[in-house]
Amino acid sequence: MTLARAIACAAILVAVTTPALATGLMTCDSGDKTSWQSTDQLKDKMVADGWQVTRIKEDGGCYEAYGTTPEGQRVEAYYDPLTLELLLVARRGQVLFKKED
Numbered sequence: 001m002t003l004a005r006a007i008a009c010a011a012i013l014v015a016v017t018t019p020a021l022a023t024g025l026m027t028c029d030s031g032d033k034t035s036w037q038s039t040d041q042l043k044d045k046m047v048a049d050g051w052q053v054t055r056i057k058e059d060g061g062c063y064e065a066y067g068t069t070p071e072g073q074r075v076e077a078y079y080d081p082l083t084l085e086l087l088l089v090a091r092r093g094q095v096l097f098k099k100e101d
Contacts, residue, residue: 025095026078026088027060036081039063045084046077062087 030036039056042063046053050070057064063079069089075096078088089097 025076025090026062026064028062028078028080028087030061030081033081037084042079042081042084 042056042065043053046065046067051065052068054066054068056066058081059078061081063081063084065077065079066075067077068074073091073096075089075091077086077090079086085099086097087099088095
């Protein structure tokens with residue numbers, strides 16, 4: 001394999017794996033799932049706040065929501081499933097907002 005080909009393969013590998021790094025940006029110590037609020041409650045809250053919600057799933061003990069912000073940015077957002085507090089907003093792996101501890 002030539003050096004140019006090796007560099008090209010490495011660049012492709014980085015480009016392909018970078019979006020995968022965006023998942024798992026946040027973990028929550030959210031306890032027992034029976035005390036969690038529902039994803040429907042989160043969706044209602046987000047819509048009331050002006051978001052367009054595409055999908056909500058569990059990730060790392062948090063709710064991970066995909067959608068469009070009131071400002072029109074397509075993002076992923078992490079919420080605490082107990083309080084539905086916004087913890088983190090990211091776009092293509094770049095953190096746009098992170099709650100202060």
